[in-house]
Amino acid sequence: MAREKDSGVTEVRFHHSDSLPAVLGQAECSLLVSTYQAGQLVAVGVSEERVNFSFHRFDQAMGVAVGADQVAVGARGQVWFLREHSEIAPQLEPKGRHDRCLLARSSTVTGGIQGHELAWGAPGGADNERPLWIVNTLFSCLATIHPDYNFVPQWRPPFISELAAEDRCHLNGMAMRDGAPAFVTVMARTNETGGWRKLPKNSGAVLDVATGEPVTTGLTMPHSPRWHDGSLFVLNSGLGRLERVDPSNGSREVVALLPGYARGLAFHRGLAFVGLSRIRETAVFGEVPIAEFHDQLKCGVGVIDMSTGATVATLEFATGVEEIFDVQAVPQARCLALGGSVGDGDEVWVVPAPG
Template sequence: MTTDRTPAGFLPEDFQSDDTSFRFSHTDNVPRALEQLGVTLCVSTYQAGKLAVFYANDGRLTMLPRTFDKAMGFAINHDQLALGTRFQVWTLKNEPILVPKLGPHGEYDACYVPRTSHVTGYIDIHEMAFGSGELWVVNTAFSCLCTLDSRYSFVPRWRPPFVSEIQRGDRCHLNGVAMQDGSPRYVTAFAETDTAEAWREHKRDGGCVIDVQTNKIVARGFSMPHSPRVDAAGKLWLLDSGNGRLVTVDPASGESTIVCALPGFTRGLAFCGPYAFVGLSKVREKAVFGGIKIEETISDPKSGVWIVDTRTGETVGFIEFEKTIEEVFDVQVLTGIRRPAVVGLQKPTIQKACVVGPELGIHFRPT
C-alpha cells in the first residue's frame, strides 16, 4: 500500500470576504507602529460578538473581524489561540500549511483555524492565560480560577480568601489574571464580598488586587479594576476601569500610581516594549456601570484601543471604533506574527477549511 505522509490543506475561494459593517478610524502612526514593533493587535468584544485582528501592511491598517458568540478573554501565541465565549472555550491552531492558499503571496504569515471546543456551560468566562502547560480561566460566575479537563465542565484551582465556597453566583466579580513565571500571580475583583452580586454596591471604590500565591490582598480602593499584568521588569500594572486610568501598583506597600487617564472605561491591556495597548469602552448599561466616576468626568467616552508610552504617560496613537463596537473586553499583542488570518464560525469558510493529516494506514498485529 502506498502511504502519503504529507499533510494537505484546503480553503474555500471566498476566505477573504469580510464584514464591512465594522468601521474604525485611527491616527496615522498606528500602522507604522505595528510594523516597527513587528506585532499584530487582537481585540475581543462581547457586545458585538467579534474577535478583531488588526495588522499593518505597507502603511495601511487592516481589520479582520471574526464572529464568536460573546467573545471574551483570550490567550494567543505563535501556535494557538484560546478564546472564551458564552458557554465554550474554543481552541484555534495555527496551520502554516494553509498560508499559501490565503490569497496574494505574502498577504498572511499565519492562519488560526478552530480545532476544538470545550463546553463549560455558562460560567461567565473573563480573562484567560496560557501557563506552564495549562490554560487558566477566570471563572467569574463561580468566583474562582479554573483549568479545563475533558471529564468536567471546569476544575476549580483557586478562589479568593473571602469567598467561602465554589457555588454559582458572581460573588465578587473576579475578572482579571496576571501571570508570572508561568503561573497565576495576581487577580482583580470588584469587591471583597461573599454573596451573589454583592459587589454591585461597591463599584465606586471597592475593587482590590489579590496575590494568588500568598492569598493576601495587596491593594484596595479601585473602581471596577481589570486587566492586571506583570511586565518584563516585574512591575504590576492594572486598569482602574471606573476611573478610566492606567496605574501601577506596589504590592509591598499597596500604593498605586496613576500613569494616565484615558477617555473611556479602561479594560484590556497588553504591552510591547515601552508601549501599553489599552482597551476603551463606552459606558452603556446603568445596571452594571451606573455610579462610577467616569460617568461624571467623561462626557464623550470612546471605544477602541489607545497606545500609551509608559515612560511618559502620553497617548501616542489610537484606534477608535465607530458605532457598531461600543465595548472592548480583551486586548492582546501577538509578537513575531505580522499578518495572521483567523477563520471564524459564521461564514461557510469554517465548513471547508481542512488540514488533512498523513495517511498512515492500519497496522494489524500478527496472529
Template sequence: MQDSAFEDQPNLIDLRDTGRFLATLEALNCSLALSRRPSGVALLGVDNGVPTLSACLLPRSMGLAVEGDRLAIATQREVMVFSNARSIAAQYPVRPDYYDSVFVPRTSHYTAYCDLHDMALDGPRVIAVNTRFSCLCVIDGFFNFTPIWRPPFVSAFSGDDRCHLNGMAFHDRKASFATALGQTDAPYGWRDGMAQSGILMEVPSGRIVVSGLSMPHSPRVIDGELYVLEGGRGHVLKIDKATGAKRVVAELPGFTHGLAVYGGVLFVGLSKLRMKRGPQGLPIEEAGKLVAGVAAIELASGKVLGILEFYNGVEEVFDVQVLPGVRRAEIISPKQWFETPSMETIHGGMWERWDEGDGDEASAT
C-alpha cells in the first residue's frame, strides 16, 4: 500500500495483514494512531476492507495520548496537541467528500528535551513520563514541566536518566503504576544489566510489584487488571497486583512497545531491534526474524487475531492509541495547516485558503 503523505520519500510503506487484523479493526469502527521510527505519526483505519493510511513527519515522535477528539504527540522538544476537526472534515479542500476526521494542530507546549514516553490527557493538562528527569510530570503551560512523582530510590532531580522511567498506567485520572529499566540512582545506571533488571512499580508508594523484567514498557490497568509489555521477550504479561505473579498472555514476533485496548481487543506495537547498537543480550534476540507492526489480541483468550506488518518505512512502533468512530482520517502537520488553515468554534467551522493576489484577505471554503 502507498500513501500520498509519503511522496517525499523514495520507499513508501507496504502493509501485510497476517490474520484478521484489518477485519478486526473495521468491525470495531476505529482507527489507530501510531508513533513510529523513523520519525512521524501515522493514522491507520479500514474502510470497506481497504486500509486507509495518513501520516505527517514530526521530529522524533514518541509518546501519544488520546482523550475524546484530541491527540497529544510528544516530539523531540515539545508536546503537540491536535484536535479532530470532525465537523468540517468532509470539506477539507485537499480531498473533499472523503475524510470523516482531520486532525489539525491546536496547541503546542515547549518542554525542551525530556525524552517523553507514556502520556495521558487529563482535561487541559498532559501527564507524561519524563524519562530524562526520572519523574512523572504535568505539562500545562505554567512551566516547561512540573515534576509530580519520582521513584523513591532516585535521590535527586536531575536530567541524567537514572533508571529509564518509561511507562505509566493512568487510570481513574491518576497514575497508578510505572515501569523502569532498572532500580538505579546513578546517571544512566540502567544501561548495565538492562536486559533483565526491569521493574514495575506501584504509584505513589513506589512499591516494586515485579522485578527481573526484560525491558518492560506500557503498563495498563484494563477492567481492573494489570497488564505490562516485556519488550525484551516480546511478551504481553498479566500481573497480579498484590503478589507480582505474572502470566504470559501472548508471545509476539517483535519488541513489544505501545499498548491500547478497545472493544475487548489489545493492540500492541511491534518493533525490530536497533541492531546498530549491537547485541543487547535480550532473550528476543534468539527468536529469529522480528517484525515492525501492530498485533491485535483478543483480551479474553489471549488469541492473536492478526498482525499487521510494515515491510518498509517503519522500523519501530513506539506507541499505539485508539481513535474510536474513525475510519478515514488525515493528520495535518503545522506546515500543512498554515497552507490550508481551519477555524472551528462551538458554532461550527470552515477552511481558509489564501488566494494569490488577495493580499491579506482569505477565502473561506
C-alpha cells in the first residue's frame, strides 16, 4: 500500500510471530507502546485472534504510566492524562472489536525537561491521591508534578551538586517498590554538563534511591530498571540484554538476549514485554556493542517467558516506526482503543508486511 510522502499519511508495516495473538489473549492484556521518533502511542490488542492496533499522536511520546482508571503519557513539554471511558468501547467501529477505551482529557505543562520514565506512586497526602513521578533527565532528578509549577524536584543523585538544566548523568529510568522510587538508571556518574556523553559507553549504573549508592556498575547505556516479584531487573541496552541484578553484591545474570536496543520493560503474568529499537547512526549510539549488528536489529516488542528466558512471541515494525521508548501492559484489556484530540497529526495506515 503506497502513500505519497507529503500526503499526511504515515504507513506502518509490521510482522508478528504466529504465537503473539494467543500469548496476549492468555495474558488477558493489551500493550501500550510509545515511540518518540514517530510521535505515537500505540495500543496493541487482539480481536478475533488477530493483532489490532490503535494509534494516537503525542509529540515525542516517551514514558507511560498505567493506573487503575487513567494513563499518563510523557510528551514534548507536557504530560497527558488519558481517562478510562470503556462504556463507549462497544460503540466504536468496527463494533465488537474493542473492550476498553482511553480518552485524552487533560495535560500538565512541564516545559522541556526531557522527561523520560513515569510511574504512579502510592496514595498519600491530604487528598490521598497517587502522585505521578517523573524522571526529569534534563535536571538530573526525580520529580513530581504540581498545578502551580513545571515540576517539583524530589530527589537527585548525591554526586549531582545542584539542580541545573544540563543533563549531567542522563538519569533515564526508575524502578518503583512499594509505591515509591527505589532504583534509578544513569548513563554515568558525572556532575559535568553533558558529562555522560564523554565517558565510555559502559559507564552506566543502577543507583539505590535510599542511599544514592551504586547497586551495580559497568552497564552499557542501561534503561528501564524494574522491581518485580522480589527481584531487581534492568535492560543492559547497549548489549541487548535483560538482566537480573543481585542488590547485595551487584552481580548480574542474563535472563534473555534480544535482537535490538532494549528500552521499555513491563511484567505481567510471568511474561516480560521488552521494547526493541534499531540504532540511530549517531556518535552516541554508534559505539555500543550491538551497533556491530546494525543491519540485524529489530524494532518492536519481544515477549519473554520469565521461567525459561525464552522468547515466546515477537512484534516487529518493518516500516514507519524505528524506535521504541516504553512498553506497558494494560491488564484486563483484550483490545484497547485510544482517542481524544491532542492536536493535528498524520493519519496512520497499518498493514501487514509481506513475507
